[in-house]
Amino acid sequence: MILYVDHNIKKHLSSSPSLFTQMMALQGITFRKEAGRLTQAIAIDGQSYFIKQHTGVGWREIFKNLLYGRLPIISAKNEWVALQKCKTLGIASPHVYGYGKQGINPAQIRSFVLMEALQDARSLEEISCHWKAFPPSFALKNQFTMKVAQITRTLHDAGINHRDLYICHFLLKDQTLYLIDLHRAQIRKRTPSRWRIKDLAALYFSSMDIGLTHRDRLRFMRAYQKKPLNAFSKMEHTFWEWVKKRGEKLYCEHQ
Ligand SMILES: Nc1ncnc2c1ncn2[C@@H]1O[C@H](COP(=O)(O)OP(=O)(O)O)[C@@H](O)[C@H]1O
Ligand SMILES: [Mg+2]
Missing domain, CATH: 1.10.510.10 (Transferase(Phosphotransferase) domain 1)
Incomplete structure (x- = not known):
């Protein structure tokens, strides 16, 4: 399991259940709901963030992608890595406050990326x-x-x-x-x-x-x-x- 959460956010969450479970359970305003993926605006201690929670794409989706010669997106890792790369390139993008990934079965990986909410954008x-x-x-x-x-x-x-x-x-x-x-x-x-x-x-x-x-x-x-x-x-x-x-x-x- 990989888990990173900004310490200023961590201190507003409780000690149990696990930090990962709490991040995956966060609920707010849904901006996008796809099979196995939810994009929401959420608040932690009155501060707004955006979170993308991935709950596993399933084998069907994986095979469908492979059939078309595409590599399926199975977790939030992609976005996390790309957001960091953008930062190093000087491309303005939301700041990342957290990332977590759990599981090894590619169809059932649970993951999230927590980022800055660009308010009033x-x-x-x-x-x-x-x-x-x-x-x-x-x-x-x-x-x-x-x-x-x-x-x-x-x-x-x-x-x-x-x-x-x-x-x-x-x-x-x-x-x-x-x-x-x-x-x-x-x-x-x-x-x-x-x-x-x-x-x-x-x-x-x-x-x-x-x-x-x-x-x-x-x-x-x-x-x-x-x-x-x-x-x-x-x-x-x-x-x-x-x-x-x-x-x-x-x-x-x-x-
Ligand atoms: N960090 C953010 N700040 C403000 N609005 C955001 C942010 N991330 C996403 N949104 C809003 O949510 C919508 C869906 O998010 P997006 O990143 O496009 O996810 P998806 O992969 O689900 O399409 C965006 O079109 C935008 O309106
Ligand atoms: Mg989009």
């Missing part, structure tokens, strides 16, 4: 939902475009791909743009092109209805590649064509 999806009807200033739109491109590039260049990179997973709080939901993130030495494309397509798709212009997208591409458009190689142009194609496909699938 607004997602980029909420912020931009009226941009089509009421366009923001160029400066504001450009600021977000550059920041999202920079976060995405930093993540990818460090060998991380997010796998849920929609604009709803960028939260703005006190002028800082945070990246959240690293539950499915993968970490490698290098991020293969297909995984970069998948993340960028998710961004493309989730920003299709917010009134971005072709020029905004070109600005994003330049910032992500860190070079002017006329310096893009043929391969890089093809790469961005794939991003667009996959993004549009996602959009059609969601209509």
